[in-house]
Amino acid sequence: MQQIYQECIDECLRCMQACNHCYDACLKEDDINMMANCIRLDRECSDICSFSAEAMARNSPFISEICELCANVCEACGKECEKHNHEHCQECAKACFRCAEVCRKMVA
Amino acid sequence: MQQIYQECIDECLRCMQACNHCYDACLKEDDINMMANCIRLDRECSDICSFSAEAMARNSPFISEICELCANVCEACGKECEKHNHEHCQECAKACFRCAEVCRKMVA
Amino acid sequence: MQQIYQECIDECLRCMQACNHCYDACLKEDDINMMANCIRLDRECSDICSFSAEAMARNSPFISEICELCANVCEACGKECEKHNHEHCQECAKACFRCAEVCRKMVA
Amino acid sequence: MQQIYQECIDECLRCMQACNHCYDACLKEDDINMMANCIRLDRECSDICSFSAEAMARNSPFISEICELCANVCEACGKECEKHNHEHCQECAKACFRCAEVCRKMVA
Numbered sequence: 352m353q354q355i356y357q358e359c360i361d362e363c364l365r366c367m368q369a370c371n372h373c374y375d376a377c378l379k380e381d382d383i384n385m386m387a388n389c390i391r392l393d394r395e396c397s398d399i400c401s402f403s404a405e406a407m408a409r410n411s412p413f414i415s416e417i418c419e420l421c422a423n424v425c426e427a428c429g430k431e432c433e434k435h436n437h438e439h440c441q442e443c444a445k446a447c448f449r450c451a452e453v454c455r456k457m458v459a
Numbered sequence: 460m461q462q463i464y465q466e467c468i469d470e471c472l473r474c475m476q477a478c479n480h481c482y483d484a485c486l487k488e489d490d491i492n493m494m495a496n497c498i499r500l501d502r503e504c505s506d507i508c509s510f511s512a513e514a515m516a517r518n519s520p521f522i523s524e525i526c527e528l529c530a531n532v533c534e535a536c537g538k539e540c541e542k543h544n545h546e547h548c549q550e551c552a553k554a555c556f557r558c559a560e561v562c563r564k565m566v567a
Numbered sequence: 568m569q570q571i572y573q574e575c576i577d578e579c580l581r582c583m584q585a586c587n588h589c590y591d592a593c594l595k596e597d598d599i600n601m602m603a604n605c606i607r608l609d610r611e612c613s614d615i616c617s618f619s620a621e622a623m624a625r626n627s628p629f630i631s632e633i634c635e636l637c638a639n640v641c642e643a644c645g646k647e648c649e650k651h652n653h654e655h656c657q658e659c660a661k662a663c664f665r666c667a668e669v670c671r672k673m674v675a
Numbered sequence: 676m677q678q679i680y681q682e683c684i685d686e687c688l689r690c691m692q693a694c695n696h697c698y699d700a701c702l703k704e705d706d707i708n709m710m711a712n713c714i715r716l717d718r719e720c721s722d723i724c725s726f727s728a729e730a731m732a733r734n735s736p737f738i739s740e741i742c743e744l745c746a747n748v749c750e751a752c753g754k755e756c757e758k759h760n761h762e763h764c765q766e767c768a769k770a771c772f773r774c775a776e777v778c779r780k781m782v783a
Contacts, residue, residue, distance in 0.1 A: 479624035
């Protein structure tokens with residue numbers, strides 16, 4: 352049972368790490384005023400990715416709804432991150448879009 | 460801004476506590492076989508209620524979607540809890556239905 | 568059983584809200600460069616407060632250790648917040664110090 | 676910076692999955708009365724492992740204290756799980772002890 356979720360769990364946990372790394376790096380940038388929305392979305396995204404991974408791992412009855420929410424948050428975070436040239440933002444955007452895609456596949 | 464969420468935050472946090480109390484009490488019942496689904500849903504519900512309360516408190520851009528998910532989980536948990544005569548289950552069911560109602564009002 | 572934790576749960580949940588409110592408000596300040604550490608600690612503190620409240624509500628076997636960690640994080644967050652004149656920071660500092668005190672009392 | 680935490684993040688996330696899988700499987704056993712403590716500790720452990728992984732990924736200032744708590748919870752969960760012959764319990768015990776060991780190494 353759990354195996355069918357494994358790819359999605361893995362992407363959520365990769366995305367959680369990328370978002371938290373981006374969040375930490377944004378808070379250390381010289382000018383963080385322009386990173387405010389990125390910091391905010393990184394937190395939103397890492398938290399829902401972590402929540403989704405736990406939900407799948409415990410075989411929650413609400414996996415579809417949780418993964419749909421997760422996909423939406425990942426897409427919003429990816430769109431914000433890809434606007435910024437910092438490597439941590441570009442890496443994070445990639446992880447977000449990949450995670451959103453796998454979550455959508457799971458829901459379908 | 461935050462004040463418009465206060466009623467919903469309060470209900471989510473009350474429901475989180477009722478669900479966790481019910482979870483703890485279920486695990487101490489003499490026959491917990493029939494409480495398995497209640498234990499499972501109590502955890503699901505307390506975790507999403509806690510997540511929703513934090514999301515509202517930080518003015519998340521995803522409050523509507525999160526509260527809709529929260530309402531669905533609360534209703535499922537309330538329906539399971541109200542089947543059982545234990546006081547902790549009946550109390551929990553009430554908290555779940557109240558929280559679901561306030562979450563739905565917020566989303567609308 | 569749960570009642571002996573109620574005061575501590577209440578303070579943790581108040582502090583969680585104050586920290587998340589301060590975090591949101593910091594991200595909207597004109598100059599957020601000087602708020603970077605406050606943003607970071609607000610998130611640390613709201614997350615451990617939320618975690619502690621859930622742990623107490625479910626009668627976790629690790630309440631003492633969790634509340635000790637929570638007290639330490641609250642104190643660090645309070646010390647950072649009290650440096651800033653914004654009302655949200657001053658309010659947050661008060662909530663942090665109050666929560667730290669109640670957590671310490673619980674552990675003792 | 677983040678790389679030095681990677682081994683510990685990886686173990687925490689593996690342990691989070693093993694604990695949640697064990698929790699789900701325990702709730703499906705024929706006689707779950709004897710699994711009550713295992714269910715309880717699986718949840719405690721998966722939640723602190725998830726919390727610790729996020730904390731490390733965001734370069735939290737409280738990593739040492741969080742990982743020390745995590746190690747204690749992992750050990751308690753591992754000791755409970757290893758008492759039961761179910762494969763999911765034995766697998767979970769191994770993941771818990773490995774995670775505890777890596778967390779202790781990180782703290783030292």
